[in-house]
Amino acid sequence: MTEHRVVITTTGSAEAAEALARGVVEARLAACVQIVGPVTSVYRWEGAVQTDQEWQCVVKTTAERLDELAAHIRGHHEYELPEVVAIPVVGGLPEYLAWVTEETS
Numbered sequence: 388m389t390e391h392r393v394v395i396t397t398t399g400s401a402e403a404a405e406a407l408a409r410g411v412v413e414a415r416l417a418a419c420v421q422i423v424g425p426v427t428s429v430y431r432w433e434g435a436v437q438t439d440q441e442w443q444c445v446v447k448t449t450a451e452r453l454d455e456l457a458a459h460i461r462g463h464h465e466y467e468l469p470e471v472v473a474i475p476v477v478g479g480l481p482e483y484l485a486w487v488t489e490e491t492s
Contacts, residue, residue, distance in 0.1 A: 390450035391476035391484055396460055396469055397428060397441040403465050404442035410463055411446060416456040418490035421445040450475075452491045 394417075398404040401424065408420035424442030431437070448456050457471045476484070 391479070391487055392448050392450055392453055392473045393476060394446040394448060394453070394456060394460075395472045395474070396444045396446065396464070397426075398444065399439070399441060399465055401425075401442050404444050407460065407463060408444055408446075411448075411456060411459055414459060415491050416452050416459055417446045417448045418487040419447045447487050449488055449491050 396407070398407060401422070404422045404424065408417075408422060411417040412420060422442055422444055425440045426443050427438065428441045429436065429438050446456065453473055457473075460469055460471050
């Protein structure tokens, strides 16, 4: 079975999140992206603690597409340093995981 990943990234607006989501799905780098938000993010950037409203993108993909997905996010993202965190999928409905594989092939 193909290894699957859930990738998390955030954007600064709902419009940016939808554009990023559409781009990765259209490029077959992801089978699905769920947009959650707004969320409040607290983080340290350039030596100062920041608080901002963001939209989180939860991306479903395969391990094989991960490098291309990360490159796409980096190249199409509004942030200087976008979050790209990949989490291994350790289980799931086999038919769903097969769909993710099919949609990213």
